[in-house]
Amino acid sequence: MTPKSIERALERYRAYKDEDVRGRLKAFGPLILESAVLANELTDADLKVLRDPTDEELMAAAKGGETILGLGLVEINPESFKRDLKRMGHVLLNSLEASDAFRAAAEQFSWAPFAEPGFVRVAEADPMGALSETDDMIAGLSPELVDVWALPVLGLTLRAYLDRFANEISGRLIGLEERKPSYSRRLTCFCCGADPDVAAVSATNNHGNVKKLYCGACGARWTFERIRCARCGDDAVSDLSYVSDESDDSHRLHVCAACHAAMPTLFAPGDDLTFQPDVESIVLTGLEEAYKQAVLEGTVPEKVLKEGDATVAGRGPGKGMV
Numbered sequence: 001m002t003p004k005s006i007e008r009a010l011e012r013y014r015a016y017k018d019e020d021v022r023g024r025l026k027a028f029g030p031l032i033l034e035s036a037v038l039a040n041e042l043t044d045a046d047l048k049v050l051r052d053p054t055d056e057e058l059m060a061a062a063k064g065g066e067t068i069l070g071l072g073l074v075e076i077n078p079e080s081f082k083r084d085l086k087r088m089g090h091v092l093l094n095s096l097e098a099s100d101a102f103r104a105a106a107e108q109f110s111w112a113p114f115a116e117p118g119f120v121r122v123a124e125a126d127p128m129g130a131l132s133e134t135d136d137m138i139a140g141l142s143p144e145l146v147d148v149w150a151l152p153v154l155g156l157t158l159r160a161y162l163d164r165f166a167n168e169i170s171g172r173l174i175g176l177e178e179r180k181p182s183y184s185r186r187l188t189c190f191c192c193g194a195d196p197d198v199a200a201v202s203a204t205n206n207h208g209n210v211k212k213l214y215c216g217a218c219g220a221r222w223t224f225e226r227i228r229c230a231r232c233g234d235d236a237v238s239d240l241s242y243v244s245d246e247s248d249d250s251h252r253l254h255v256c257a258a259c260h261a262a263m264p265t266l267f268a269p270g271d272d273l274t275f276q277p278d279v280e281s282i283v284l285t286g287l288e289e290a291y292k293q294a295v296l297e298g299t300v301p302e303k304v305l306k307e308g309d310a311t312v313a314g315r316g317p318g319k320g321m322v
Contacts, residue, residue: 001035001160001167001219002036002130002158003033003037003040004037004278005067005275006029006036006279007033008028008276009148009279009280010033010279014321016283020285021285022290024285025095025282026095027095027097027148027278028092028095028152028282029090029279030090030091030092030094031092031152031153031156032278032279034088034091034156034316035088035156035157035159035160035163036049036091036160036163037156037229038087038146038160039161039163040082040164040230042160042164042243045078046080046081046084047072047074047075047076047077047078047080047161047164047165048074048075048077049073049258050073050074050075051145052072052073052169053068053071053073054269055172057174058090058169058190059173059177061186062190062191062222063185064179064186065188067126067191067192067193067282068169068190069125069126069162069191069192070125070126070192071123073163073165074124074165076120076123076124078115078116078120079252080199081115081157081161082112082114082115082121084160084161085111085114085115085153085154085157086111088153088156088157088160089106089109089149090220092152093106093107096148096149097208098149100144102144102145105141105142105145106149109141109145109150111136114137114154115135116133118295119146119168121138126193127155127194127217128191128194128195128217129164129192129193129217130158131151131154131155131158132288134150134154135215155199155216157219158217158218159218160215161220162191162192162217162218162219164219165218166191166192166215166219166220167220167221170219170220170221170222171189173190174221174222174223175211177223178230182225183225183228183233183235185222185223185224186231187216187230187231187232189213189215189217190220191215191218191220191224192215192218192220194216194217194218195216195231195301196213196215196216196263197212197213197214197215197216197264197277197278197281198216198263198264198265198266198280198281199211199230199254199264199266200212200214200262200265200266200267200268200275200277200280201225201265201267202268202275202314203268203269209226210223210266211223211224211225211226214277214281216277216278221277227240229256229258229261229320230259230261231256232256232261234256234259236258236259238257239256239258240254241254241255241257241263242254242256242257242265243255243287243291244287245287246289249266249267250266250268250269251264251267251283251287252264252265252266252285253263253265253284253287253291262288262291264280264281264285264287265284266284286313
């Protein structure tokens with residue numbers, strides 16, 4: 001995560017056609033940016049890397065073995081983490097259009113339970129697992145406050161702490177792997193075990209267009225087969241198709257007829273240094289909402305599930321498909 005790339009991406013989509021997407025970017029863009037700033041400010045006193053993974057451990061994780069964070073290679077300072085949860089919480093609260101009651105509840109909320117050593121040890125090894133076990137700690141908060149404020153703050157603070165480590169080992173793994181299809185690759189993040197948030201197909205210097213998956217939980221990225229479902233692993237060409245807005249072919253959903261997943265996918269105009277996956281994942285929510293609505297309305301054409309490409313009608317999210 002680099003602040004400049006996030007700033008450029010947010011500026012690029014400031015006048016985006018989808019009002020709901022613009023609202024999400026306005027609300028959560030500052031938090032993503034602050035997460036990148038925080039990641040670059042952390043010192044060894046905040047996050048200790050106990051050792052680097054070996055090449056053998058990286059390859060084993062990529063094939064479905066123990067995740068890299070599951071090996072216990074990093075250690076988060078609980079006091080630093082509590083400090084930065086408060087910092088990130090203030091950033092998000094300032095960017096949200098929230099009621100006085102919402103703000104009062106957020107300001108009174110204590111992050112102390114999330115800084116207990118027991119929780120931090122779980123979070124540094126399995127960030128998504130930690131997020132799924134927060135019911136007792138967020139008891140009493142409204143569902144809106146949990147979904148819109150508490151969990152995004154917790155998730156992106158964890159992301160800031162793990163991002164530099166995940167980025168470094170991602171580069172190593174990509175260098176180790178052979179540049180050809182490898183259907184033994186795992187479907188979840190090799191670093192933390194979370195499901196990938198977004199895929200991107202972008203140009204490389206020596207290997208043409210390559211598809212990578214990106215993890216929003218820790219910041220890892222890894223090469224993935226273009227003709228393969230990122231959710232279930234199905235590699236039958238007849239089961240896979242792309243859905244896109246007719247006026248924007250760079251943002252697509254990779255739809256799988258076998259498991260009915262729709263993976264948000266960016267066809268990047270440049271290489272993977274010229275786009276920001278965290279911002280793009282928000283931009284792609286507009287297409288995801290349109291597709292979900294089309295499924296509910298029964299207007300998804302059969303060929304989306306059986307025969308190849310289809311497009312979302314360019315009339316805004318939720319307006320059906322043609």
